[in-house]
Amino acid sequence: MQQSIAEYMQTVGQQARQASQTLASASTKTKNQALMAIHDALEQQQAEVLAANQIDMQNGRANQLDSALLDRLELTPARFAAMLQGLKDVAQLTDPIGEITDLAYRPSGIQIGKMRVPLGVVGMIYESRPNVTLEAASLALKSGNAIILRGGSEALQSNKAIAHAIQLGLQQSGLPETSVQVIETADRAAVGHLITMTEFVDVIVPRGGKGLIERISREARIPVIKHLDGNCHVYVDSQADLDKALAIAFNAKTHRYGVCNAMESLLVHQAVAEQFLPAIAAKYAEKQVELRGCEQTQKILGQQVIAATEEDWYTEYLAPILAVKVIANMDDAIAHINKYGSHHTDAIVTENYTLARQFLARVDSSSVMINASTRFADGFEYGLGAEIGISTDKIHTRGPVGLEGLTSQKWIVLGDGQIRQ
Template identity: 70%
Template structure:
């Protein structure tokens, strides 16, 4: 009799729960050995990874995937290098598990503190980017969590090839294969099962399009760590250094178009617009970026700038399109960001310390930057080794979610025969 999708997922969930208990007591050296061995296996399997990825890319092109999706799907030599480096960097990070802090004596004589512990089993649901398989597996492994990975059907061959390398690493370290499991069915019912198994799964992390994340947030019976949109802003203040402003606003939009930390709206103070916008417009046009501007932006830049609609201010393009708005004050810029932004990443370019402090305080986003490109909002760039995703939630984890975001704390109490009177 053929196993149903539900029975298959229950089997994965039960195995993950059992593996999580083994992993929770594994030593730091054992976890690091698995990570280093997986890195070596990836390095040795470059040809196999590329061959598997070529199958996915060919299928993606045949099914009409757009350029942004194909870019996310590609396992280039640089992406493989990044996966290997990510594993090694996570292995080099301090192990958070078991750390005890704030130990103190109470008047009763007992000692009370907090110990950092794994969450247990983490389910990751993601689209297109096969390198997420490594990011998620490495961070879950180092933080003592078993993980169930459900990648998109468009990356099935790539994910399975990467999973084989991870399994070699686990075997080398003497850890159960079920510490990291990649869902092998592309049936969408697997997602429905994964997000509705609180007895086996402790948290879900979705990475992908807004539709996927909205569905999971709506239907999950397990807590979800997520962000819906990446509507990121750069605000060029009246007190900005024009050279810095041009460099940052160029990089924030054009370094890559697809990522969630790419700028989608540029806000410019009216008082500095003539110094920076014409030069920026020329750069954007040279790089094929379509510009959509407010009335004053169009008056300044002339033909070639489309009229921005109300919808543009709240759109994540993931494409070479940029909306531009001129504002009369820092207050207006902050109000725009807090109204239209997605609480992901926003930056100010300014030499005015007071304006910078106000922006940091009043912009309600998970990453807020001064004189830096929004493209830095990334676990690797933040020194987390890698990230399992970006959270714009306010509970548990916010911003790039690394090792600490995949752990919790419990109270620990030491006594010596103490009883409560």
Template identity: 55%
Template structure:
């Protein structure tokens, strides 16, 4: 496999994609959905190979969970393809237009980014999500999944290419780095002549490696150190439910709660039952001294490192605070600017939290687990960016385009 040839082919075909109609792009997506349903058994067979190899390598339960393609997740991939097909096509949309005194009409129109490289670990459903968004937004895509999902990714890419070819969409626009050689990633990151942007999706180590080695722009998602703050004006029934869901429903994902903050005014009423719920669910709790006072035999002492930790497991840091300001300061100091929530019935406190917490997604009275492109109605996502340039939060279809200035004249020249 020649990495430069892959990138070059993607670049060459990218210039053709802007002329492909929305109808053709939608047909590709819907045909891919049909093929995934038809080839479900083949997909499960290839995924099983990856799971067996992953178990032999000693992958963690969280990694194996991300790798798994069961019936529910295969149906989810099919639904993603239908959802993206149903979205409005952003390509060619004129965002605004204005007229200058000299008669020039100036506007901004959405165009594709060009060639999008995505480097991701474990989750093979990312192959379908990323490719579907790139197809609909008329971008060429280079897919580089992790070695642990090579068989799953390979069969999914073949399905996507088959769907593209059957509907008159250039299959060269869907490029796959069919290798487990890690050096291929470093080579890919040097090809800024062909690749317009790269998106790493995985652990912090991968993202830092990409950010440090890439010569093209990188849209980053570092850690998901997400918080839920139980305010002194919280409805405790809501708080128990929200905090339990945010930690336990799926702990190995980036939008799961890693630290729970509790106002001292409600700690006595809230924490004993909450700790009991977590204990029953098998959650290890690492707490401050005031938290430990409620269950000294169960809650372990928290260290400074625990406030920064993304556990991706049934482990939770808990801290009792004396004010909303203290909670906000903690989140802005230790958090990763991903997703954070407040549980409160006080409008002023809710809005202060919303405005002052410096994160991509901020919630009032809801679980952080909702931070997801599909859940937000974006059809799918390329990842969840914690950057502040180009896009922040779930990166959807529209975020794979960029404005181009378009100018209409009638012979004007500049004096």
């Protein structure tokens, strides 16, 4: 008998909701044992998982997927080892669930505080990288959430093989096997159901291209923790230590190009532009970074600089290209960042105490930095231990999202028989 996609997703949702009730009160010990049982099962299933991945790779080549996509799809032995290590790392993270904070007495005599609890059911939608299957599942389990995983069709065999290992581990641990479910259909309608089952799913986390994320945000009936652009800035102030500025501007642009926390626009105060720009341009030239500058930048650096258009200030290049602008003062720098930026990560380089404080307060981005490279905007660097995504929204969670982003807080009231007067 053919089950409709709507019925299938309904069943998946119901099972996830049911599993989440067990997970919510699972002890830290049980959750960690489950993570280690998954570790062991995955280790034993290595040959099967890598073989499944090879099928996806062959299909991908046959379907002429581009090389970047194929690279993300491939599970090398090194990547497999990193997946195993990731499980151990998550097992070692502090369990956020049950943490009680701010417990204080009120004049009525009741004592009021907050207790951290899981969100319930996470719906994860992602493309190509099969290791996300394991990362997302492990973070969900540790934070007491059930998870429904919908990977790309190009990674279906890999994801199914990883899911099988996860099931084997969950069986060992006594937690419900339906704590982690992988959608095993290539039918695109599955996503439409997943993002609208408000009764079964509490939050959607999409990871992939901008098109995917925009579509999901538009159509979801469930809150979405989403990450759009990373158009990051470094502003070199007139009172910058120029050695620090050189190191930071070079690192933020060239450490890695295709990442969301790379700098895409460099803003330089006019008082130091003539000294700083030639020095940093020489370093960029070694890395063949293409510069697109405002008029003043062109005046200082000459022919090596292409004229920047209005569009350049908005652009996340994800490539060895940098927009450069000479700025009259910090107010203009902040106005530029808040207008053209994507509210992801922006840094100032300055030794001035008052300007540094103002920049921190007034730049409306998920990470605001003083004298540090934008490349630090990352869950691991921030000490979250792991990262399920980076949020460019302000609601619920902003910036790198670790275990805490998959939790909520409920109020608890401890009394001795108090009644309301």
